[in-house]
Structure formats: C-alpha cells, structure tokens
Amino acid sequence: xxxxxxxxxxxxxxxxxxxxxxxxxxxxxxxxxxxxxxxxxxxxxxxxxxxxxxxxxxxxxxxxxxxxxxxxxxxxxxxxxxxxxxxxxxxxxxxxxxxxxxxxxxxxxxxxxxxxxxxxxxxxxxxxxxxxxxxxxxxxxxxxxxxxxxxxxxxxxxxxxxxxxxxxxxxxxxxxxxxxxxxxxxxxxxxxxxxxxxxxxxxxxxxxxxxxxxxxxxxxxxxxxxxxxxxxxxxxxxxxxxxxxxxxxxxxxxxxxxxxxxxxxxxxxxxxxxxxxxxxxxxxxxxxxxxxxxxxxxxxxxxxxxxxxxxxxxxxxxxxxxxxxxxxxxxxxxxxxxxxxxxxxxxxxxxxxxxxxxxxxxxxxxxxxxxxxxxxxxxxxxxxxxxxxxxxxxxxxxxxxxxxxxx
Numbered sequence: 001x002x003x004x005x006x007x008x009x010x011x012x013x014x015x016x017x018x019x020x021x022x023x024x025x026x027x028x029x030x031x032x033x034x035x036x037x038x039x040x041x042x043x044x045x046x047x048x049x050x051x052x053x054x055x056x057x058x059x060x061x062x063x064x065x066x067x068x069x070x071x072x073x074x075x076x077x078x079x080x081x082x083x084x085x086x087x088x089x090x091x092x093x094x095x096x097x098x099x100x101x102x103x104x105x106x107x108x109x110x111x112x113x114x115x116x117x118x119x120x121x122x123x124x125x126x127x128x129x130x131x132x133x134x135x136x137x138x139x140x141x142x143x144x145x146x147x148x149x150x151x152x153x154x155x156x157x158x159x160x161x162x163x164x165x166x167x168x169x170x171x172x173x174x175x176x177x178x179x180x181x182x183x184x185x186x187x188x189x190x191x192x193x194x195x196x197x198x199x200x201x202x203x204x205x206x207x208x209x210x211x212x213x214x215x216x217x218x219x220x221x222x223x224x225x226x227x228x229x230x231x232x233x234x235x236x237x238x239x240x241x242x243x244x245x246x247x248x249x250x251x252x253x254x255x256x257x258x259x260x261x262x263x264x265x266x267x268x269x270x271x272x273x274x275x276x277x278x279x280x281x282x283x284x285x286x287x288x289x290x291x292x293x294x295x296x297x298x299x300x301x302x303x304x305x306x307x308x309x310x311x312x313x314x315x316x317x318x319x320x321x322x323x324x325x326x327x328x329x330x331x332x333x334x335x336x337x338x339x340x341x342x343x344x345x346x347x348x349x350x351x352x353x354x355x356x357x358x359x360x361x362x363x364x365x366x367x368x369x370x371x372x373x374x375x376x377x378x379x380x381x382x383x384x385x386x387x388x389x390x391x392x393x394x395x396x397x398x399x400x401x402x403x404x405x406x407x
Contacts (some may be wrong), residue, residue, distance in 0.1 A: 005141070007140055007141050007142070007143050007145075008141055010140060010145075010147065010148055011137050011140045011141065011148070012137075012152060015133065015137075016133050016374075016378035016379070017040070017041050017374075019378070020040055020041070020362075020372065020374065020375075020378075023362075023363070023366065024036065024038075024366065024372055027366050027367060031370075034370045035370055036366075036370045036371070036372060037370060037371050037372065037393065037397045037400060037401045037404075038372045038393065038397075039328075039371060039372060039373055039389045039390050039391075039393055039397075039398075039401055040372040040373055040374045040388075040390060041374070041390065042187070042249065042254075042346070042347070042390050042392055043254050043392060044248075044249065044252045044254050044317075044321075044392045045392055045393050045394050046252055046317055046320060046321075047252065048251065048252050048253070048256065048301070049251055049252070049304075049305060049310055049313035049314055049317065050309075050313060051304040051305060051307055051309045051310035051313055052251060052252075052253075052256075052301040052302070052304050052305055052310065052313075053301070054304070055300045055301045055303065055304035056297050056298070056300060056301045058300070059296060059297040059300035059301070060297050063296070063297070070296040072292065072293065073293045073296055073299075074293060075287055075288040075291055075292060075293045076100075076102070076103050076104065076284065076287060076288070076293075077102065077103065077104025077260065077293070077294065077299060078104075078296065078299050079099065080299075080300075080303055081104055081299045081300075081302055081303045082099040082100075082102040082104065082260075083099050084302075084303050084306040085099075085102050085104075085245075085260060085306075086098065086099050086102060087306075088306045089230075089245070090230065090232070093229065093230070093233070094233075095230055095232045095233065097232065097262060097264070098265070100265070100280075101262055101263055101264050101265060101280060102260050102261075102262060103260060103261045103262075103263065103283060103284070103287050104258065104259075104260045104293075104294050104299060104302075105258075105259050105260060105261060105287075105291065105294060106257040106258065106259070106291075106294055107246055107247075107248055107253075107257050107258065107259040108215060108217045108244040108245065108246035108248070108259045108261075109134055109246075110259075111244050111259065111260075111261040112132075112134055112135060112138075112181075112213065112215055112244050113134050113137075113138040114138075114286070114290070115213060115242065115244075115261070115283070116138055116139060116142045116144070117142075117286050117290075118279060118282040118283055118286055119178075119179060119211075119269070120272070121142060121143045121144050123144060123178035123179050124156070124158060124175070124176060124177055124178045124179070125139050125144050125145070125156070125157055125158065125177065125178070125179045125180075125181070126157070126158035126159075126160055126173050126177035126179070126180045126181065127139075127157060127158070127159060127160065127181045128159075128160045128161075128162050128170050128181065128182065128183070128186070129159040129160060129161050129162060129379075129380035129381060129382040129383070130162065130188055130189060130376060130379030130380040130382050130383035130386075131181070131183075131379055131380050132183055132187050132188070132215070132379070133378070133379065135181045135213075136152075136154065136157065136380075139154075139157065140154060144156060144157075145157050151381050153381060158173045158175060158177050159380070159381075159382075160173060161382045162186070162189060162191070162382060163382050164338070164340065164351075167191075168186070168189050168191035168340060168341075168349075169191075169193065169197055170182075172200065172201075172204050176208055176210075177208070177210055178209075178210055178211070179210065179211055179213060180201065180204075180205065180210055180211070180212045180213065181213045181215070182198075182201060182212055182213070182214050182215070182231075183214075183215035183216075183217070184198070184214075184215075184216070184227075185218040185219065185221060185222060185227070185341075185344045185345035186218075186341070186345065187215075187217070187218065187345075187347065188347060188349060188374065188376065188379045188383065188388045189340055189341050189347070189349040189386075189388075190325075190340065190341020190342050190343075190344075190345035190346070190347035190348055190349055190388075191340055191341045191345070191349070192222070192224070192227045192343075192344045192345070193227070193228075194226045194227060194228075195226055195227075195228050195233065195234065196226075198228055198231065198234050199234050199235070202231070202234045202235070202236050202237045202240060202241070203236070205240035205241070206236050206239065206240055209269075209270075210240065211240060211241070211242065211267070211269060211279070212231065212237075212240055212241040212242070213241075213242050213244070214231040214241050214242065214243045214244065215243075215244045216229065216230060216231070216243055216244065216245055217244065217245065217246040217248070217249060217259075218249060218344075218345050218346065219245070220249070220250040220314070220318055221249075221318060221321070221322060221344055221345050221346055222344045222345075223322070223343060223344050224343065224344055227344050230243060231243055232262075232264075238264045238266050238267065239264070239266050239267060239268075240267065241264075241267070242261060242262065242263050242264075242267065242279070242283075243261070243262040244259070244260075244261050244262075245259055245260050245261070245262070246258075246259040247259055247302050247305065249346065249392075250305070250314060250317075250318070251302075251305045251310075251314050251317065252317060253298075253301075253302070256298055256301060257294070257298065258294055258298050258299065258301070258302045261283070263279055263280045263283045263284075264280065265278060265280045267279045267280065320395070321346045321391045321392055322346070322391070323395070324346075324391035324392075324393065324395060324398045325342045325345070325346050325347070325348060325391035326342070327395075327398055327399060327402060328342065328348045328389050328391055328398060328401075328402060329342035329343075329348050331402035331405070331406065332348065332350055332389075332402070332405070334406070335402075335405060335406045337350050337351060338350070338351040339351075342391075346390060346391040346392060347388050347389065347390055347391070348388070348389045348391070349376070349386055349387075349388055350373075350386060350387050350388070350389060351385060351386055352376075352385050352386060352387060357375075357377065357384060357385065358375035358376045358377035358378070358383065358384055358385060358386060358387055359375045359377060361373075361375070361387055362374075362375040362387060365387075365405070369401075369404045369405060370404070371401050371404060371405065373387040373388060373389050374387060374388040374389075374390070375387055376388060
C-alpha cells in the first residue's frame with residue numbers, strides 16, 4: 001500500500017484562517033441577519049487599478065488573434081515585467097538587481113512556502129514568534145520542524161520572540177540558525193525594523209553563513225524614512241538574502257495572483273560534499289520544473305502598475321488603506337487599548353482586555369459586536385493575548401466597527 005508523508009499529519013488539521021471562516025459561518029447560520037464586519041484575513045476590498053484592468057483587457061484581446069496569441073510563456077516571467085520590476089522596485093532606489101534574478105510567480109505565499117524545496121532538511125530554521133503560519137507549516141511538511149509539542153511549538157525550530165517587552169524586535173538566536181525567516185513590515189504585528197536593526201541580521205547571516213528569507217510583501221505601506229523597503233538596501237545582503245514580493249496588497253491582486261521572488265546570483269549555499277552552489281540556479285531549476293508561469297494577461301496587468309497612471313492609482317489604494325489603519329489605531333487607543341504597528345503596515349496588533357485569551361476576545365467580538373478579527377494565538381505562543389485588525393475593509397465598515405467596539 002502507498003504511504004503518506006507523515007509530516008502532514010503532524011501539523012494542525014486546519015489552517016488558522018480556515019478555523020476563523022468556520023466560526024464565522026457558524027455564527028452567520030445562527031444569526032442570519034447579523035451585519036458582520038470582517039477585519040480578519042488580509043483580503044482587500046477596493047477594485048483593481050484601472051491601469052491594470054485596461055492592460056488585462058488589451059492582453060485578453062491579443063489572445064483572440066493568431067498574430068498576437070501567446071501560449072506557454074517563460075516560467076521565470078516575461079522580460080517586460082521582469083525589466084519593469086528591476087527598474088522601478090530596485091534600480092530606482094539604487095539597488096543593483098538584474099532581471100535574471102527575478103522570478104515571477106502567483107504570489108508570495110506560494111514562494112515562501114516552496115522555497116524550502118532547494119534547502120536540505122538538515123538546516124536549522126529560525127522564525128519570529130508570532131509568525132505567518134505558512135513558514136512554520138511548510139517547514140513541518142518538509143521535515144525540518146521536528147515534532148510538535150504543547151501549543152504547536154516544534155522541537156527543531158528556533159523561535160525568536162517578538163513582544164511588547166522587546167518592542168517587537170527579535171533578538172539574535174542563541175544557537176546557530178541556517179535559515180532565518182524575517183517579515184517586515186511584519187505580518188501579523190504590523191511592526192518594522194529600522195535599517196540599523198536589519199543590518200544586525202545581515203551581519204549575523206554573513207558571519208554564520210546563514211540565508212535570510214525576507215518577506216517584503218507589505219513594503220509599499222512603509223511611511224517612515226528609516227524603515228527599509230528591501231533587504232538589499234543593507235550592505236552585504238546580496239550574498240545572504242532571498243526576498244519575496246507581492247502585488248496582492250500593493251495593487252489589490254489578492255484574486256488576480258501575482259508576485260515575485262529575488263534570488264541574487266551571488267547567493268550560495270553548501271552541498272553535502274561541501275561545494276558552494278548558486279541558489280539562483282537551484283531556484284530556477286525548481287521553478288521551471290514545478291511552475292508553468294503566471295498567465296500573460298496577469299503579467300501585463302502587473303506591468304501596468306509601473307506606468308505613471310498605474311503608480312498614481314496604486315498610491316491612491318495604499319493611502320486609502322493607511323487612512324483606515326490610522327482610524328483603527330487611534331480609535332482603539334482612545335478606547336483604552338494598547339496597540340502596536342499600524343504606522344508602516346495595514347495591520348494593528350492589539351492587546352486583549354485583561355483576562356481574555358486571543359480566541360476568547362475573538363469570540364466576544366464576533367458574537368457580541370459582529371466583528372471578525374484574527375486571534376494572535378494562531379500566529380504563535382507570543383501572539384497569545386493579542387488580536388490583529390486588518391485595514392483592508394471599506395471606510396464605512398472601518399468606522400462602524402470602531403464605533404461598535406467603543407460602545
């Protein structure tokens with residue numbers, strides 16, 4: 001009889017957001033008239049920028065005619081998009097990334113989950129706590145996490161606590177970490193690292209021959225000057241870091257699906273025999289074997305957000321959500337809550353009322369206020385006692401939710 005990968009039955013049976021969806025569905029079934037305001041999952045509410053939609057329509061029209069029809073495209077992404085990314089996201093900011101170091105995909109979630117394919121299961125992995133669950137679950141699936149213990153703390157992972165006591169800035173690990181997941185601006189806490197704080201991690205990676213897996217999905221929301229948009233702004237990072245980017249939150253592509261990963265050609269790791277191997281080549285091999293490329297139509301839409309009109313429209317979207325997050329942050333502070341984040345990110349991390357666990361407060365808000373948040377405990381042990389509010393809803397719902405909480 002065929003055998004399964006036993007690592008899959010070690011992880012929780014349901015993903016965090018699936019459990020939230022189940023509880024919301026049960027509440028809705030019992031209260032069909034309830035006007036539920038969803039501030040949990042980070043899905044956007046505003047439509048795609050006109051520039052992106054117009055580009056998709058034009059690209060779809062091309063597919064109608066034999067002369068302009070596109071079939072299979074390059075797995076790594078079309079040159080027009082990779083070049084636009086290089087020029088606008090990196091070279092315009094003084095970062096020397098090449099087009100063949102860009103790998104276009106269907107989003108950062110896929111890439112952060114799949115990147116482990118090119119690394120040995122013997123690597124010691126460090127994650128912040130709280131943490132985006134994909135990093136932990138996919139390492140568990142791949143056999144690197146060891147065995148789950150109490151509160152789903154895995155025996156082989158190195159946890160880097162982020163809490164109010166250390167101002168949500170993780171300390172360097174006390175044991176050597178080979179792979180280090182960093183997400184800044186952070187999901188779920190909405191907090192950030194300054195250039196000086198991020199340099200500490202780059203220096204650590206260089207000293208210890210580690211690789212940083214840097215999730216920059218929320219970089220477009222950064223408002224403060226001393227917060228880096230890319231890890232490659234830090235000297236030496238080309239040699240130690242892979243960066244993940246997403247169009248989902250930046251341009252509303254949560255349903256359209258497009259993102260990219262940067263793997264510098266100077267970044268290497270060791271084979272079992274001790275040979276230095278370019279990770280760019282390994283990721284290219286993995287990418288071209290397991291992925292058939294993001295659709296031509298979607299890549300044209302992504303390219304369009306780098307046009308002058310596209311940039312203006314994306315800025316309008318970001319400004320809208322950042323006004324929402326200001327309203328959430330200031331309203332909750334006025335109501336007496338301790339809040340964190342929400343300055344350079346679309347999330348506000350909130351301390352629950354005294355004596356209430358994350359899930360207790362989630363259930364209270366759902367049942368008593370018809371508001372959906374995300375319980376911090378779902379992101380790790382250091383998330384217990386917190387909840388996350390997302391700013392991706394409508395202005396009307398954002399204001400209404402804050403009014404309900406204050407009542």
